[in-house]
Amino acid sequence: MSRATDESPALQAWPAEPSSLTTGAEGREPAGTDNGGRRSRRRRTTVHTAKPRFSFREYGQYRELFINLTLRELRSKYKRSVIGWGWSMINPLANMAIYTIVFSMLFRIKAPLGVPSVLNSYALMYLCGMLPWTMWQGSIMESMTALLGNQNLIQKTYFPRELIPGATVASKLVSHFIEMSLLMVVIVAVGDWRALVYLPVVLVTIALVVIAALGMALIFSLGNVFYRDIMHFSNILFFIWMFLTPVTYPWYLVAGGLDGGGNFQPPRLVHLLGHTFSLGTLFKLNPMTDAVLSFQSLIYDGALPSSQHYTAYYPITSTGAQGPLTHGYVGAIVSWGDYAYLAAWAIAVFVVGLWLFRRYEARLPEEL
Amino acid sequence: MAVPVVSAEHVSKKFRLYHERNNSIKAAVMRGGRNKMDEFWALDDVSLEVHEGSTTGLVGANGSGKSTMLKCLARILRPDKGSVSTVGKMSALLELGAGFHPELTGRENVFLNGAILGLKQKELQDRFDDIVDFAGIGQFIDEPVKNYSSGMYVRLGFSVAINVEPDILLVDEVLAVGDEAFQRKCLERFSDLKYNGKTVIIVSHSMQSVLNMCDHAIWFQRGKKMADGDPRSVVEAYTGAIVLDEHRPTEKGDRWGSGEARIERVELLDEEGREVTRVRSGEPLRVRLSYATSEPVARPVFSVSVQTLQGLVVSTPTTREADLVPEKLDGTGRVELSLPRLPLLPGTYDLTVSVTDFTLAHPYDVRRNVARFDVDRKGQTEPDGIVSLGGSWGFDA
Numbered sequence: 177m178s179r180a181t182d183e184s185p186a187l188q189a190w191p192a193e194p195s196s197l198t199t200g201a202e203g204r205e206p207a208g209t210d211n212g213g214r215r216s217r218r219r220r221t222t223v224h225t226a227k228p229r230f231s232f233r234e235y236g237q238y239r240e241l242f243i244n245l246t247l248r249e250l251r252s253k254y255k256r257s258v259i260g261w262g263w264s265m266i267n268p269l270a271n272m273a274i275y276t277i278v279f280s281m282l283f284r285i286k287a288p289l290g291v292p293s294v295l296n297s298y299a300l301m302y303l304c305g306m307l308p309w310t311m312w313q314g315s316i317m318e319s320m321t322a323l324l325g326n327q328n329l330i331q332k333t334y335f336p337r338e339l340i341p342g343a344t345v346a347s348k349l350v351s352h353f354i355e356m357s358l359l360m361v362v363i364v365a366v367g368d369w370r371a372l373v374y375l376p377v378v379l380v381t382i383a384l385v386v387i388a389a390l391g392m393a394l395i396f397s398l399g400n401v402f403y404r405d406i407m408h409f410s411n412i413l414f415f416i417w418m419f420l421t422p423v424t425y426p427w428y429l430v431a432g433g434l435d436g437g438g439n440f441q442p443p444r445l446v447h448l449l450g451h452t453f454s455l456g457t458l459f460k461l462n463p464m465t466d467a468v469l470s471f472q473s474l475i476y477d478g479a480l481p482s483s484q485h486y487t488a489y490y491p492i493t494s495t496g497a498q499g500p501l502t503h504g505y506v507g508a509i510v511s512w513g514d515y516a517y518l519a520a521w522a523i524a525v526f527v528v529g530l531w532l533f534r535r536y537e538a539r540l541p542e543e544l
Numbered sequence: 545m546a547v548p549v550v551s552a553e554h555v556s557k558k559f560r561l562y563h564e565r566n567n568s569i570k571a572a573v574m575r576g577g578r579n580k581m582d583e584f585w586a587l588d589d590v591s592l593e594v595h596e597g598s599t600t601g602l603v604g605a606n607g608s609g610k611s612t613m614l615k616c617l618a619r620i621l622r623p624d625k626g627s628v629s630t631v632g633k634m635s636a637l638l639e640l641g642a643g644f645h646p647e648l649t650g651r652e653n654v655f656l657n658g659a660i661l662g663l664k665q666k667e668l669q670d671r672f673d674d675i676v677d678f679a680g681i682g683q684f685i686d687e688p689v690k691n692y693s694s695g696m697y698v699r700l701g702f703s704v705a706i707n708v709e710p711d712i713l714l715v716d717e718v719l720a721v722g723d724e725a726f727q728r729k730c731l732e733r734f735s736d737l738k739y740n741g742k743t744v745i746i747v748s749h750s751m752q753s754v755l756n757m758c759d760h761a762i763w764f765q766r767g768k769k770m771a772d773g774d775p776r777s778v779v780e781a782y783t784g785a786i787v788l789d790e791h792r793p794t795e796k797g798d799r800w801g802s803g804e805a806r807i808e809r810v811e812l813l814d815e816e817g818r819e820v821t822r823v824r825s826g827e828p829l830r831v832r833l834s835y836a837t838s839e840p841v842a843r844p845v846f847s848v849s850v851q852t853l854q855g856l857v858v859s860t861p862t863t864r865e866a867d868l869v870p871e872k873l874d875g876t877g878r879v880e881l882s883l884p885r886l887p888l889l890p891g892t893y894d895l896t897v898s899v900t901d902f903t904l905a906h907p908y909d910v911r912r913n914v915a916r917f918d919v920d921r922k923g924q925t926e927p928d929g930i931v932s933l934g935g936s937w938g939f940d941a
Contacts, residue, residue: 222634224619225627241659248645248656255647255688332638333660334619538622541615542559 228534238335245343249322250350264351265358268307272299275306275424288426289434291506292485293368293478296436298426300366303359304476305423305468308382311352312389312464313414315345319393320400320407327544337537338530341393349386356382363475370478377480381470381518388463388522391529398533401543421464427472427509431456434506439498440489466518469510479508481515547631549712549743550594550617554626557587557612586612587623588767594760596631597741599734601754601775603782604764610747611716613764614638617745618714632711635661637702639716644701646690650681653689654704661708671707678729679703699726706733713737715746731757750854751779756928783853783892784918801909805841805873805899809834810914812895821915823886824922825932831881833897840874843902848881851894851913858888858930862904869902887931890921 235242254260279285280298287298295301319341323330326340356378363371371378400406418424428435431454432443444455459465473479484505491499561582587609594600602610615621616628618636644653654675658668676685679699681692689697706713734757737744748754754761754775761778763771771778813830814820823829831848847862861881863869868879895917898910926932 221629221631222619223627223629224616224622226622226624237662238659240664241662243665244656244659248648248652251652252645252647328639329660331620333636335660541620 228538230534234336238339241335242339242343242346245339246346246350249343249347253347264354268303268310268355271306272302275302279424285425285429286435286437288428288472288476289436289438290368290477291434291479291487291508293370293476295363295366295368295476295478297366300359300363301426301472301476302424304472305421307352307355307359308385308467308471309418309421309423309464311348312385312392312467313418315348315386315389316392316396317407317410317414318348319344319397320410323397323401323540324544330544331541337540338394338533341397341533342390345386345390345393348389349382352382359475368476368478371475374474374478374480378471378474381467381474381515384519384522385467387526388467391522391525391527394529394533395525398536398540401540402536417462417464420459420462421468422459422472423468427456427469430459431509433509434487434489438489440491440502440506442492442494460514460517463518463521466510466514470515470518473508473510477508481508482511482513483508547596548593549596549631550592550628550745551630552590552592552613552617552623552626552628555587555590555613555616555623555628556585556625557609557616557621558583558624559586559612585767587616589626590764590767590769591626592762592769592772594743594745596743597738598760599738599744599746599758601758601761601778602745602747602764603749603751603754603761603779604770607766608764609767610762610764612767614714614716614745614747630712633662633708634712634714635705635708635710636714637705637716638714639701644689644697647688649687650676650685650689650692650700654685654700657701657704658708661705661710663708675700675703675707678707695723695726702726702730706730706737710742712743712745715744717747717749751783752854755779798912798914799910801898801900801907803909804839805835805837805844805908807833807846807897807899807909807911807914808836808876810895810897810911812915812917820917822918822920824920825888825890825925826885826922829883829886831883831895831897832878833880833899834876834878835873835899836876837874840872841908842872843869844873844899844908845869845902845904846879846899847897847904849896849898850888851896852930853892853894856930858893864902864904886919887934888919889925889929889932890919891930892916892918 254263257263259266276299280287285298287296287301289296322340322344323337330337330340360371360375396406396410422430426435427433428441430444432441434440446453446455446458460469470481473481479485484507486503487506488501488503489506491502493499561584586607590609590613592613602613604610612621614636615638616623617630618634618638619628620636620638644657648656651672654672655665655668659665663671676682679696679702681696681700684692684696689700692700734744744757746754746757758775760773761771761775762769763778763782771781809832811819811832811834812821812823813832814823815828817830820829833846833848835846845862845864847860847864849860850858852858863879893916894913895915896910896912897914899908900906900910901908
């Protein structure tokens with residue numbers, strides 16, 4: 177009986193499925209009268225000890241609550257605002273407009289050229305990376321607030337506490353799905369049908385980002401209960417992190433590649449400790465770079481990881497001189513190796529996050 | 545029937561008391577990673593068993609560990625040692641409407657709260673009308689709950705919790721809220737639960753409700769279980785211990801007045817004139833007050849007030865309605881109240897004595913809770929209440 181739940185043959189399935197009768201306030205009949213006794217009273221013994229426990233079955237039992245908490249997050253977010261859900265569209269679009277004006281018009285940064293999609297739009301490139309990034313950052317930041325904000329729920333009721341950060345992440349995922357669907361519609365409308373073909377890979381990538389976000393949300397929201405500095409620190413962390421991730425600037429500035437003028441920019445090199453590294457390799461150590469590049473590659477470029485596409489371009493030398501028109505293969509901005517790295521990292525973060533949360537969640541009612 | 549559906553084995557729960565609570569990393573680094581703290585055991589090796597269909601009351605002073613135990617049973621707190629096992633669906637009513645979100649409507653909150661308590665969407669839909677009816681919320685159900693009155697809030701919370709139809713219901717003093725009509729409704733629901741063989745565990749400071757509702761009581765003191773069993777004997781042991789523990793009320797805080805006349809001594813005497821602290825229901829009791837005056841006092845009135853431990857005044861006989869008001873009182877002397885048949889039912893009572901002017905408005909000396917005495921059972925008495933009406937029954941109307 178060391179585990180959370182244990183069944184003796186007679187005691188199963190908890191919570192018991194009550195007879196689904198609706199005979200009013202006084203109609204509480206003995207259980208097990210429904211459907212010819214098929215649903216006889218089944219009860220399970222629950223054992224609660226000092227040891228942290230882990231039970232998939234328990235998550236199953238609290239599925240309804242998870243859905244409800246997620247709906248609550250979604251509903252309460254835009255309560256009492258006139259535009260309501262419109263804000264979830266207006267915010268990314270406003271950001272897009274601002275960054276497009278600053279980067280594309282003021283700094284005159286050329287958009288990357290999608291290969292093979294031939295898309296040439298800073299705004300669309302930005303949305304491909306920014307939408308997942310917003311989900312990622314929002315999940316983690318809002319989980320911290322959510323765990324603090326649900327103090328009375330945690331101190332007065334029992335349910336697996338992971339559900340609170342989990343529901344925040346889920347609500348972000350719902351908004352993300354809507355945003356991504358609209359982006360897909362726009363991308364297809366401007367002529368790149370490939371994004372639709374690669375939709376399954378896009379979904380897997382979203383799943384990886386969500387798994388990592390959940391792991392981070394568990395770690396950050398738990399840590400923030402013990403040290404409230406984490407929330408303040410996170411503002412800076414995510415600001416720096418976003419600029420270390422190619423969300424607002426095109427990847428060719430870092431690792432070389434085709435810009436919107438048809439020029440093939442050379443990769444940037446850095447010299448560190450007597451070795452020469454490609455800046456792109458260093459950037460890809462940041463798993464969010466791999467994630468964002470995957471989205472840009474699949475949706476904007478219309479290219480699977482590690483794919484090669486034959487095209488024409490003007491090579492640019494490291495001195496900035498433009499070479500003659502050349503034909504050749506251009507590789508996708510991510511490889512399956514990068515993709516595997518992202519996947520491994522996401523799973524690792526999730527496992528560590530869940531383990532830490534399980535280990536310390538028992539102290540939440542006291543520490544909050 | 546006698547299956548333990550809730551059992552706690554050697555449960556201990558430790559709380560950390562921080563001297564300087566500071567959740568910042570800087571503070572943690574300065575202290576070398578450790579918070580300065582004391583530990584104290586809110587529960588210390590407590591074992592208990594609750595049987596199916598019983599109603600169990602947890603009693604004890606504030607900080608005795610009874611609420612901690614309830615939270616451990618409800619799985620809100622995880623014990624540091626020992627284990628708790630429960631059989632069947634459990635619902636905890638530690639605070640009504642704990643899961644309500646102020647911006648959401650009553651309807652949305654019912655579904656959220658129901659899900660916390662383990663109800664499925666469909667079951668909730670089936671019971672939704674019952675829940676709203678019971679709470680008496682009416683058309684306000686589609687208003688955000690932040691616009692509710694506190695009574696509506698509480699009623700809706702209770703209504704959801706009680707309609708979950710748990711096998712085990714844990715309740716922490718939530719009955720202290722709501723108006724009388726609603727409290728009555730709640731009590732009815734509790735007896736329904738009991739009638740249907742459900743198990744109820746209730747934490748209460750009201751000995752009367754423990755005696756009325758429970759068939760089993762457990763007394764906690766400083767994290768330990770002191771007594772476990774029949775509610776009457778447990779409650780008696782507990783109330784008796786309050787006397788031992790807190791001694792007699794001290795002179796200072798419980799005495800006031802202008803001091804021209806003072807009550808120096810209060811004695812409870814039985815028939816033979818022996819000083820007693822225990823009397824039996826229906827037997828004679830005399831209360832003798834010894835007074836002294838510092839200057840002549842005109843028309844003083846002596847009174848003796850009998851109160852229950854909950855502070856309910858049973859009666860306050862005075863010398864005024866007995867027409868025993870001297871024009872002038874000087875020096876020392878004694879005045880005695882004689883009760884030929886003490887009509888109090890078994891329990892513990894406190895005496896407050898005073899000497900005032902004739903209007904009762906100006907106190908010369910008041911000594912609150914100056915004496916405490918226990919009334920024991922004598923033969924058959926009414927099972928519930930404070931005083932014996934001593935009536936007689938007869939069939940054949």
